[in-house]
Amino acid sequence: MKQSLVARSSPLATAKAQLALLSEGVFTNGTLPSFSEQLQQRGIPPLTPKALEILQLNLGYMCNQVCAHCHVDAGPDRKEKMSRATLEKCLAIVEQTDVHTLDLTGGAPEMHPDFRWFVQEAKQRGIQDLIVRSNLTILRANKTYRELPEFFAEQGVHVVSSLPYYKREKTDRQRGDGVFNQSIDALKVLNALGYGKLNTELQLDLVYNPSGAFLPGDQAALEQDFKKALGEDFGIVFNRLFALTNLPISRFLEYLLASENYEDYMHALVDAFNPAAVANVMCTNTLSVSYDGYLYDCDFNQMLGLPIATRSQHIDTFDAAELAQRSIRVSQHCYGCTAGSGSSCQGAVT
Amino acid sequence: MKKNSYYQAEDLRKFKNITDWSPELGKKFFDYYQSVFEEGALSAREKSLIALAVSHVVHCPYCIDAYTQDGLQRGIAKEEMMEAVHVGAAIQSGATLVHGVQMMGIHDKLSL
Numbered sequence A: 001m002k003q004s005l006v007a008r009s010s011p012l013a014t015a016k017a018q019l020a021l022l023s024e025g026v027f028t029n030g031t032l033p034s035f036s037e038q039l040q041q042r043g044i045p046p047l048t049p050k051a052l053e054i055l056q057l058n059l060g061y062m063c064n065q066v067c068a069h070c071h072v073d074a075g076p077d078r079k080e081k082m083s084r085a086t087l088e089k090c091l092a093i094v095e096q097t098d099v100h101t102l103d104l105t106g107g108a109p110e111m112h113p114d115f116r117w118f119v120q121e122a123k124q125r126g127i128q129d130l131i132v133r134s135n136l137t138i139l140r141a142n143k144t145y146r147e148l149p150e151f152f153a154e155q156g157v158h159v160v161s162s163l164p165y166y167k168r169e170k171t172d173r174q175r176g177d178g179v180f181n182q183s184i185d186a187l188k189v190l191n192a193l194g195y196g197k198l199n200t201e202l203q204l205d206l207v208y209n210p211s212g213a214f215l216p217g218d219q220a221a222l223e224q225d226f227k228k229a230l231g232e233d234f235g236i237v238f239n240r241l242f243a244l245t246n247l248p249i250s251r252f253l254e255y256l257l258a259s260e261n262y263e264d265y266m267h268a269l270v271d272a273f274n275p276a277a278v279a280n281v282m283c284t285n286t287l288s289v290s291y292d293g294y295l296y297d298c299d300f301n302q303m304l305g306l307p308i309a310t311r312s313q314h315i316d317t318f319d320a321a322e323l324a325q326r327s328i329r330v331s332q333h334c335y336g337c338t339a340g341s342g343s344s345c346q347g348a349v350t
Numbered sequence B: 001m002k003k004n005s006y007y008q009a010e011d012l013r014k015f016k017n018i019t020d021w022s023p024e025l026g027k028k029f030f031d032y033y034q035s036v037f038e039e040g041a042l043s044a045r046e047k048s049l050i051a052l053a054v055s056h057v058v059h060c061p062y063c064i065d066a067y068t069q070d071g072l073q074r075g076i077a078k079e080e081m082m083e084a085v086h087v088g089a090a091i092q093s094g095a096t097l098v099h100g101v102q103m104m105g106i107h108d109k110l111s112l
Helices: A015-022 A035-041 A084-096 A115-124 A148-155 A168-175 A179-192 A219-234 A250-258 A262-271 A299-303 A320-324 A332-338 B009-020 B023-036 B044-057 B061-073 B078-110
Strands: A054-058 A101-105 A129-134 A158-162 A204-208 A241-243 A286-289
Touching: A015 A250, A035 A332, A054 A084, A054 A299, A084 A115, A101 A115, A115 A129, A115 A148, A148 A179, A158 A179, A168 A179, A179 A204, A179 A219, A204 A219, A219 A241, A219 B044, A250 A262, A262 A332, A286 A299, A299 A332, B009 B023, B009 B061, B044 B061, B044 B078, B061 B078
Parallel strands: A054 A101, A054 A286, A101 A129, A129 A158, A158 A204, A204 A241
Antiparallel strands: none
């Protein structure tokens, strides 16, 4: 099995190295404008938050997969995980604020030892939408996790699952051998429990991200293709498809450099800059919490170690008023969220 | 691609610049081009595959680059792309071969 950048001691394993790379070359030699310059040239004001609606928690970096594009650099060799105290604090913030959605991500969030406890607590405290970003294979991995689909259904968990393509070859190349077949099995189990069907509250959404150095196409057209192919080939149904752009950080950045696609990819992102997408990027209504309790404008800033621009940067000293007044930190990776129809954890934004 | 080649990959990104020297005609072309590829009686996906096949037939490296990327973005499988290229190749070779009928006719007319 492949290893994380950290386990391989890759020069790109540190956020500092990635940020440095994104801040030089084509962005300093006059070839392409930096993200801030782009906004300035178009008369778009710097990004600021709207009302906070979503709290996205990175429960840890442990994962049973080592996907080629992973922006978290997650894998079985990563042991970082959120403490019970931080989880408790997140629940308290949900109760104190107008946050209506908890978005659990990782790694594989299901591998966190307090995962079930946290889901039950959050539901008991009345969270409106509890999203679990599942890689699907974990639901079939072993006895510990095989009963999770039933648990999801009991708790009314909103499942958002990664599936980069509706055929085996591309999926396995991106996510590892055997991932496609296991994902199909997991989707069938979820469907059997009522997930993804028209007249059910059990939401099952799929996440598509390109299997290479190209941008996602039209989300609605891709959804139609996925529904047709998965329906005809496997009898699988789902609610929505979210088309996500791969951001040039972590392992995807490593791939771009190794395949000599980095500059062309950055050109593609910049050429596809869509001013209309800027207003709805996810950092305007979402806060990201790292496993160690630090706050970030988004999951990508978290991975790049771009601290939130407030005096208080930790969940223990959460200050809603100060957070609402902050400026959102940007760098060149932000082009990934503003290309084409825009990209967020909820798919296209325009 | 070497810098001294007639074709430069980065020229594809500069295609829009042709309007610089003839804004009116350039605009008309790009408006027309955009309209052609919109959803119509044929889907945008079908049009993309036709464009890929034609790109090969007219030997346009820019177009091959553009419509391979377009196909990837649309989630078109490589098997579909290759079938489209074969359609183009078959028509092109058929177009050569069908002239053989002319050759046969001339041959027979001139022969005892």
